[in-house]
Amino acid sequence: MAEKDYKEILAAHALDALDENERREIDALLTEDAQLRADFDGLRETAAALSFAAEPLEPSADVRSRIFEKIKQTPQTEKPKFTVIEGGKNKSTEKAVPAVVAEFGGMVTPRPSFWSRAAGVVAVAASIAVVILAYSLINTTRQNARAQGEIAGLNQKLSEAEQNLNKTSGELAQIRAERELLASPQTIVAALGGTENSPQARARLVFDKQTGKAFLYVEGLPDAPDGKAYQIWWISDPTKPAPGGTFKTHDNGKGELRDQIPSKDLNAGVFAVTLEPEGGSDAPTSKPYLISKL
């Protein structure tokens, strides 16, 4: 089963709605995959919250007394008997010790020798130590698995946050560049109008005549077909238009292009946009879709 499928059935498992085969398969995975386990535990809590959708109801008063009558006859687990030996006599007491050593009392009841008693005490201590260690190990393993799941989730969120930050930083940098361009005394704004290819299209070209930094904003252009893109041309000599960058449109024919006009073309008097192969052309291969004059 692919990872996607596991996620697919996790929600159903939290509702105990899987068929037996799927349930066995996912249960096996849940013991191995900490992230999956964390996801499942979260969904289990959501499922438990569904219980609040039921109307709270008061049970009959005698249910409480019935429960407590019943538990008086119901042992939790057998309380372990721990035999303490004093002066050769056995004194039994009930003590809450781990279940693993619960049967120890029965092993030392005959009058034992000092060494056998000592060995017994050492054995008990060793057993308790083993149980404590085992418990600690299991607990630590579980905590680690849970922590790993949480770390994986946090890493994912961090990665998403970094991507958003990078995107926002890029947008901010572009806004700053645009603001600088608009504030420059050398900046020129050229209007481009649609041609017969795209009568609804129009555009603004904002560029710094000294540095060559340029932004083009278009709207109303038809979507470029697959494998095609729009390209801007800087035209000083009508027989030799200089190629600029390419762009695609989005959102009802809107598009943007940030470009650098080559220094030799800074005196271009005309700008045009044509439809070209996606990588751009050295010379126009179509009639203009947008054209302007200064």
Place this chain on the structure above:
Amino acid sequence: MQPETVQIPDADLLRAVAQGDEESLAAIYDRYRTILFGLLFRILGNRAEAEDVLQEVFVQVWQRARDFDENRGKAFTWLVTLARSRAIDRLRSLGSRSRTIEAATKESADAVGDAVEDAINNERGEVVREALKELPEEQRAALLMAYFDGFSQSEIAERTNTPLGTVKTRMRTGMTKLREVLAPRVRDWL
């Protein structure tokens, strides 16, 4: 409900129950009896059966409190899972799972409507019902059929005459949406 027991975390109460403390079991009973009994009644639709199962659940809590592992989830989740599981087992043994998609859908709509109209004095119930209300009817019905009727995805597909893949998608999407809405609240509740 005793004020002093309200302040004791559920997990601490369960640990005390595991050590044989009946008062802690009583505190848990007093804290959750109405929500658990409401859940059992909703599943079984019969007061006597629901009370019988409620008794079984708390005897089981007494016996199995040691099994509760705080690292795996909240005490309330453990209690509810235990109670629901017992109730679904009882429901299956009674052979009374006869509700159809129409009934489940109607019930879910009724439950939502009741919550809105009666302004039930139960904020959590209201929040969950509102969250359910935001789901499309098919998703809500799939979740409720699974949770309250104990139907598997295959059984839901068969009973609703819907492709299994569609049921799986509805269940996954519904639970994902529900989790998004409830997760921030559930952390405070449980």
